[in-house]
Amino acid sequence: MPFLQIYAIALGAIMLYMITLWIVSLILRNSSIVDIFWGPGFVMVGWVAFALANGSTPRKLLLMLLVTLWGLRLGGYILSRNFGKPEDFRYQAWREEAGAKWWWFSFFKVFLLQGVLMWIISIPLLQAQFHTSPTGLTLLDYVATGLWIVGFFFETVGDAQMARFKGDPANKGKVLNTGVWRYTRHPNYFGEAVQWWAYFLFALATPFGIVVIYAPILMTYLLLNVSGVALLEKTLKDVKPQYREYIETTSAFIPWFPRRREG
Numbered sequence: 001m002p003f004l005q006i007y008a009i010a011l012g013a014i015m016l017y018m019i020t021l022w023i024v025s026l027i028l029r030n031s032s033i034v035d036i037f038w039g040p041g042f043v044m045v046g047w048v049a050f051a052l053a054n055g056s057t058p059r060k061l062l063l064m065l066l067v068t069l070w071g072l073r074l075g076g077y078i079l080s081r082n083f084g085k086p087e088d089f090r091y092q093a094w095r096e097e098a099g100a101k102w103w104w105f106s107f108f109k110v111f112l113l114q115g116v117l118m119w120i121i122s123i124p125l126l127q128a129q130f131h132t133s134p135t136g137l138t139l140l141d142y143v144a145t146g147l148w149i150v151g152f153f154f155e156t157v158g159d160a161q162m163a164r165f166k167g168d169p170a171n172k173g174k175v176l177n178t179g180v181w182r183y184t185r186h187p188n189y190f191g192e193a194v195q196w197w198a199y200f201l202f203a204l205a206t207p208f209g210i211v212v213i214y215a216p217i218l219m220t221y222l223l224l225n226v227s228g229v230a231l232l233e234k235t236l237k238d239v240k241p242q243y244r245e246y247i248e249t250t251s252a253f254i255p256w257f258p259r260r261r262e263g
Helices: 003-028 040-053 058-082 090-120 121-129 139-167 187-205 210-227 227-237 242-249
Strands: none
Touching: 003 040, 003 090, 003 121, 003 210, 040 058, 040 090, 040 121, 058 139, 058 187, 090 121, 090 227, 121 187, 121 210, 139 210, 187 210, 210 227, 227 242
């Protein structure tokens, strides 16, 4: 099956996935459920590509194992964090702004937009699944797996430490600056970006794999400037005075040793 046909089928699967989520969000009156299904959506796309591509190889199976572990863990974590809680404040603000039109606007502003982004960003997974060569594991695959482990560690440990921190009422209003949070203010976002660069390395080992480098670049940009670091820090600086001190001493994204506070 030609690559463009697989890519088109992937788009169709993503649109069906997002339309279904949109309908469920209307029933629940909660558009933020889309966050829960972001990671699992890539798992779905990856397995669709795996099923349609030209044969199975150990490296293709390894890639899908890593993607599945990442996506289901992320979705499960967000589900456990949001279960029983009202719609996220970002979506509530958009709902109030749109008023009675939100039921329709939400499809374009939330679900269609995230679906298109998912389609664009997923291309390294499709690229790696489409090509029959290389068949065995390459040096890039081993490097990619090692890089993925680093990213998975920061994302998973960072989420677990933050969940434990927030679960203690004594920490209300405080800033977590221990564990992996001592070395980066956003270990979860850093870890996710690193994992996407690992997926790209799997694609890079295939013919013309370099052309899909825009996907991890786009994901990293979104995490840094749109939905991740920039958005969260804008809020935290206003609600947690200690966070300004945390900014002065701790790396924003790439883990590094804490700096001494000036003055």
